[in-house]
Amino acid sequence: MLGFDLSEEHRLLEQSVREWGSKEVVPKIHDLDRAHQFDPTILPKMAELGLLGVCVPTAYGGAGMDYISLGLASEELEYVDTSLRVILSVHVGLNCLSLLTWGTEAQKQQYLVPQARGERISTYGLTEPAAGSDVRGLQSIAEKKGSDYFLTGEKQWISLADVADHFLVFAWTDAEKKRQRDPSGLTAFIVERGFKGFSSGTMKEKWGILAGNTGYFRMDEVRVPPENVLGKPGEGFKIAMFALDQGRYTVAAGATGLIRACRDASASYAKERQAFGVEIAQHQLVKAMIAQMESDYQAARLLWLRSGWMKNEGKRNTRETSLAKWFATIASERAASDAVQVHGANGYSDEYPVGRFFRNCKGAVIYEGTREIHTLMQADYVLGYRQDGLTRCQLPAYVPSE
Ligand SMILES: Cc1cc2nc3c(=O)[nH]c(=O)nc-3n(C[C@H](O)[C@H](O)[C@H](O)COP(=O)(O)OP(=O)(O)OC[C@H]3O[C@@H](n4cnc5c(N)ncnc54)[C@H](O)[C@@H]3O)c2cc1C
DSSP: OOOOOOOHHHHHHHHHHHHHIIIIIHHHHHHHHHTTOOOTTHHHHHHHTTGGGTTSOGGGTSOOOOHHHHHHHHHHHHHHOHHHHHHHIIIIIIIIHHHHHHOOHHHIIIIIHHHHHTSSOEEEEOOBTTBSSOGGGOOOEEEEETTEEEEEEEEEEEETTTTOSEEEEEEESOHHHHHHTOGGGEEEEEEETTSTTEEEEEOSOOOSSTTSOEEEEEEEEEEEOGGGEESSTTOHHHHHHHHHHHHHHHHHHHHHHHHHHHHHHHHHHHHHOEETTEEGGGSHHHHHHHHHHHHHHHHHHHHHHHHHHHHHHTOOOHHHHHHHHHHHHHHHHHHHHHHHHHTHHHHTSTTSTHHHHHHHHHHHTTSSSOHHHHHHHHHHHHHTSOOOOOOSSOOOOOOOOO
C-alpha cells in the first residue's frame, strides 16, 4: 500500500521544531549570522527536543523515532537557518548513525549513548587540504606501534571542528595501499578532542552558513587505542561512504526546507511590494518564479521522503539518496537566487533573510558530494556502470520502540 500521510508523531515533531525555531532562533539568527557567531546555547535546546538522537533507538539514548523524523527535523531546521541543519547532518547523519551501524557494543555505550542524549557533540572528518571529492587522495596516516595507532594529519572544512567532542576520522593504515590509492587501506577511527596531540581551529574566511562553526583539526601523533577503530581495519572507505548516505539524506531534506523558506519569503514580499500600480505578485514573471519554487519544493520533498521510507524499510538507498541530494541542492540554489530577484534591491540587503538563504544554499551544492560527483553517479547508475552491492553492515531498519 502506498501512502503519503505523516503520522501523528511526525506532525508533532514537525510542529515542535517549527515552533522552537520561529520563537527562539528566528529573532536572533540575523545578528548571529552578521556576527559570524555560533551560538552554543542552541545545542542543549536541540537535545531537549530529542533532535540530537532523533532516530537513534531509545536503548542507545536516542528518541527512538524513524528516519523520516530525521528528514522532517532537517527540513524544519534549515527553514530557519542552514547552520542548524548542519548540526544534525554531522552529529546524527554522519556520526551517530555510523556508530549505530558499525560500532561495537562497547563503542555504542561509550560514544553513541552520550551523543544521542546530546551530552557530547560529534562530527565527521574526511576532507583534507588536498583531498575532498578524491577521497583516495587523503594524506592522514595511522601508524600502528604495538597495539595502538598514532594518527597524524590535517582535516579541513570540518563542520563543528571547534565545537565537537568526538570525531569520526579517516586515515591510511596501510602505506603501500596509500601509494597505490587502494581504498581498502583506509580505516575509520573514533577520536576524542581530549586525546593528546589533537588541536582545532575555526575558519574565518567562510562567506556562508555564518552562524555555523566550520574549521580544521590537526593530529600530531594522536594515540588512539585499537578499541576506537570503527568497523575493521581497512573498512574506512566503506564507512565513509555509508556515512554519506545518511548525511546526504539530511542535506536533501534541509535544502528542501530552504526552498520552502525562499517560497514563503517571496510570496509574502510579492504581496506587499507594489510596482506599476499593482502588487508585484500580479506580474506573471514574478508568479513564474514563485511557481518554480513550489514545484521544486514539492518534488524535492517527495524525493527525500522516498529515501527516508527506504531507510525505514532497511533497503539500500545510495542511488535514491544521491538523487534527492543532487536535485534538492540544485533547486535550492535556483530558489534562493530567484528569492533575491523577487525582492529586487531589498533582496540584496541583509535586512531581508533571502540574501542569507542565497549565501547558505551554495555550500550544500559542494559538500557531501559536489553537484558534479552526483551527476556522474546518476549517469553511471543509468548506464549500468555503477551498482551497489551489500556491505558487511547496513543501516538498521526502523523498529518502533515498545
Ligand atoms: C560549509 C562546508 C562544510 C563542510 N563540512 C564538512 C565536514 O563536516 N566534514 C568533511 O569531511 N568535509 C566537509 N566539507 C568539505 C566538503 O565535503 C568538500 O568541500 C567536498 O567534498 C568537495 O571537495 P573539495 O572542496 O576539495 O573540492 P574538489 O574535490 O577539489 O573539487 C573542485 C571541483 O572539481 C570538481 N571535480 C572534482 N572531481 C571531479 C570529477 N571526478 N569529475 C568532475 N568534476 C570533478 C568538483 O565537482 C568541484 O566542482 C565541508 C565543506 C563546506 C563548504
